[in-house]
Amino acid sequence: MPDVLVLVDHDGERVHKSTYELLAAARQLGDPAAVVVGTPGTTARLGESLARHGAVNVYAAESAEAGDFLGTPAVDALELAVREAAPAAVLVSATTDGKEVAGRLAARLDAGLLIDAVGLDSAGTVTQIVFGGSCTVSSEVTHGVPVIAVRPGSFEPAEHPVEARDRVLAPLPIDPAASARITARRAVLAGDRPALTEAAVVVSGGRGVGGADGFKVVEELADVLGGAVGASRAAVDAGYYPHQYQVGQTGKSVSPQLYIALGISGAIQHLAGMQTSKTIVAVNKDPEAPVFGLTDFGVVGDLFTVAPQLTEEVAARRAVG
Template sequence: MHVADDSALQSYAPEAYLAAIGAAIDAVQPDALLLGHTAAGRDLAPRLAAKYNAGHIADVTAIDGAGDDAVFTRPLYAGKALERRSFAAAAAAANTGGPSVITIRPNNLPPAEAIDGGRQGTVQPLPFTVPALYTAVRSLVRRTGGQLDLAEADVVVSGGRGVRSAAGFEPLQALAGVLGGAIGASRGACDAGYCGYALQIGQTGKVVTPQLYIACGISGAIQHLAGMSQSRVIVAINKDPDAPIFGVADYGVVGDLFEVVPLLTAELQRTLASPEA
């Protein structure tokens, strides 16, 4: 295991991270480099691909095969189509020695099976040179008040125009608190001023793939579906039985979210408090 340790890496700085990962690539000489398809990963991956004249496939949701025969699946057109790509032909034509660069959409690939616990490794310091000039983050102000990051949450509870006001998010926050989840929103709710754009999920917002996504008062426009349709389990709560969100939901509840959500929260609290839970 190689470890790069420097104060310049405390917050994401593209020049410093590029130098550190570049040093790791030079030391290990990997065939492929996997990064999360996060804000940092989307910024860093093309820089690395350009530096090493390597191929780059972004936003991968599935990998079939291994080595030169690996095929990567990624969504296109707001999730309405899937593309399958491979590095084999491009690598042969380019004849480069750099690693293939892939960004993986969070929570889409299952964890690898555990390897024999008796195996041991060593930690090796990774020397690298921080550029003389690099972007440095001096402070970070989170408008979400320290809430769990949407991209990392296993549970996301989102509200749309159906919440009616900023106060309408309070029942959703209570439900998210019980489930240990994060709060999200549709663009309609953000545009209406019910919440900040930091919570927006969709084609022009964040893409999330939690284990559980609960959509409350969200109609299900294609722009919003592009940001959450790959969630493992989708629950929709909406008064309109013909809302498009029900077309992608695994479970649907036709009803007023202000009645359904508090009842669901109370039942979860009761269940979780039970000694048999």
């Protein structure tokens, strides 16, 4: 079977959950093949976990400058891997960085590009979320190697141990004049909660939270559920919560098992980023809030009454069992 290239998201020491999802998706089209871009030694640290999740081939694109530029090292590595492997498709995570890489790669390859995929079948038909989340369509690439950006959380990761074959790619030196160089890094203060795009449970607050102090009830519910905290654009723009936690078309797209919206009316911009969640629960005082048109369970009420009660009940049940 042909390779299906998967760009590995990692932090140098750990493979991100979204990559395991991509490897599971890739098995529907061919043999999953992981492409690792990083500094020397990165592939050796990540290879075992990639093979455990089904990567038949592991392509190493390592160089001392791999971490010094935005996007270009990944685009270069994927282009080399495509030329070498003639894959059935290339899969990347539909994050901000992943979408840029996908777009640039498709342009270089003169290939078709599909963004925000949430489904994929063995025939290569892709289910996409388009027009800001207002439509779901089925699409196929009819020219070149399909480059597909898959929304995190759309596929279930699963261990599928294989004996991986190591491949080495030798990217050409990067032209600094044509690439964006990273001049400084600042660590994200994420705390002990799971990453927003990797969490099985996400609890988000909106304008209805009323202020930065109001997010305490959001955080308490998220913590008792072992989930991540999100925020609507309105809450972020108002300064209630940091921008890195924004869920929506201009923020992060999430697809957890459970999404709880507290004080979020449901603007299309926000719904576009979370509508593929498996179960959606909303609490809002306005019975006409658009979010209720998407929810599996809706509560018309004051979030400052409902959320603490839910937190207490979950904590009590966990204490018992």
